[in-house]
Amino acid sequence: GAGVSQSPSNKVTEKGKDVELRCDPISGHTALYWYRQRLGQGLEFLIYFQGNSAPDKSGLPSDRFSAERTGESVSTLTIQRTQQEDSAVYLCASSSPSGRVAGELFFGEGSRLTVL
Amino acid sequence: GDSVTQMEGPVTLSEEAFLTINCTYTATGYPSLFWYVQYPGEGLQLLLKATKADDKGSNKGFEATYRKETTSFHLEKGSVQVSDSAVYFCALSGTNSGYALNFGKGTSLLVTP
Numbered sequence: 001g002a003g004v005s006q007s008p009s010n011k012v013t014e015k016g017k018d019v020e021l022r023c024d025p026i027s028g029h030t031a032l033y034w035y036r037q038r039l040g041q042g043l044e045f046l047i048y049f050q051g052n053s054a055p056d057k058s059g060l061p062s063d064r065f066s067a068e069r070t071g072e073s074v075s076t077l078t079i080q081r082t083q084q085e086d087s088a089v090y091l092c093a094s095s096s097p098s099g100r101v102a103g104e105l106f107f108g109e110g111s112r113l114t115v116l
Numbered sequence: 117g118d119s120v121t122q123m124e125g126p127v128t129l130s131e132e133a134f135l136t137i138n139c140t141y142t143a144t145g146y147p148s149l150f151w152y153v154q155y156p157g158e159g160l161q162l163l164l165k166a167t168k169a170d171d172k173g174s175n176k177g178f179e180a181t182y183r184k185e186t187t188s189f190h191l192e193k194g195s196v197q198v199s200d201s202a203v204y205f206c207a208l209s210g211t212n213s214g215y216a217l218n219f220g221k222g223t224s225l226l227v228t229p
Contacts, residue, residue, distance in 0.1 A: 031215075035219075041221060042205070042219045043205070043217075045216045045217075045218070048216050091159075091160070095215075102165075103150055103165060103207075103209040103215060103217060105162070107152075107160040107161065109157070109158065
């Protein structure tokens with residue numbers, strides 16, 4: 001597609017279950033970012049990929065969170081043993097090499113996660 | 117660490133009113149500054165940016181000037197339209213974390229006819 005695609009758009013799960021969130025970046029975009037937005041809060045940086053390498057994982061909230069990326073394509077954010085405080089909108093963004101330096105990130109519409 | 121503070125919303129204005137959304141930042145070094153906008157049902161998109169002090173970014177009638185002396189990057193528009201109703205995010209970019217952006221909390225704008 002033309003833009004960044006995220007799925008599912010909405011996910012309701014029970015506390016303790018694992019969830020996977022998927023991001024399809026724009027073709028040719030080498031950089032990929034995951035952010036989290038809790039209700040009433042700003043965007044919280046989680047992790048960044050350059051290709052399939054993640055140089056900076058410092059934003060991941062706990063060891064229940066992990067992410068991987070296949071080549072310069074799809075990325076999956078996995079949350080294990082979900083907790084209610086994980087409820088948020090998870091945003092994915094991608095950027096071209098020049099766009100990355102210029103700060104031009106292209107965002108998906110997000111995956112809204114609700115943990116009951 | 118680097119951070120951005122922007123005015124809390126929601127902001128409600130009548131069509132053709134003047135808009136200001138305040139944004140101040142704290143950063144080491146000389147970051148680039150951005151305004152992103154999220155229209156209902158859409159992803160965030162870049163509205164404008166400025167990369168050094170005194171630069172003015174502009175797009176779609178919106179403007180913001182990078183003020184190093186006041187560490188500010190306020191967003192302005194002279195005459196808002198109903199179609200400008202959206203959430204506006206101020207952000208800054210350093211040189212770490214792959215140029216990941218630090219965002220403010222966002223300011224919701226509602227423009228009424």
